[in-house]
Amino acid sequence: MSAVDRLIKMAEVQDLTGLSKAMIYRLINRGSFPQQFKPGGFASRWSECEVLDWRESQRVKRGLENDGRSD
Known part of the structure; x- marks a missing residue:
């Protein structure tokens, strides 16, 4: 992750x-x-x-949900 946190637009x-x-x-x-x-x-x-942390948390959450699936 970058050492400098930028403020980004919508x-x-x-x-x-x-x-x-x-x-x-x-x-x-x-x-x-x-x-x-x-x-x-x-x-x-x-x-x-x-925002990047939020995005990563969504990926982790999705991965955990998929681990419980039976394929």
């Missing part, structure tokens, strides 16, 4: 997660996605490290 969050803007805000409201920072005005930015 478009990059969408690219990294594959989620729509509406789904990202829905998950934030549920407490299931990293909260955005408000640097000023209407701008919103997310911690790149937090």
Whole structure:
């Protein structure tokens, strides 16, 4: 992981997660996605490290769920 945590825009969050803007805000409201920072005005930015950590946690969660399947 990078030593410097960048603040990224919504478009990059969408690219990294594959989620729509509406789904990202829905998950934030549920407490299931990293909260955005408000640097000023209407701008919103997310911690790149937090988004990447969230993405990895989803992969791990999916892997654990798949381990219980009988194929």
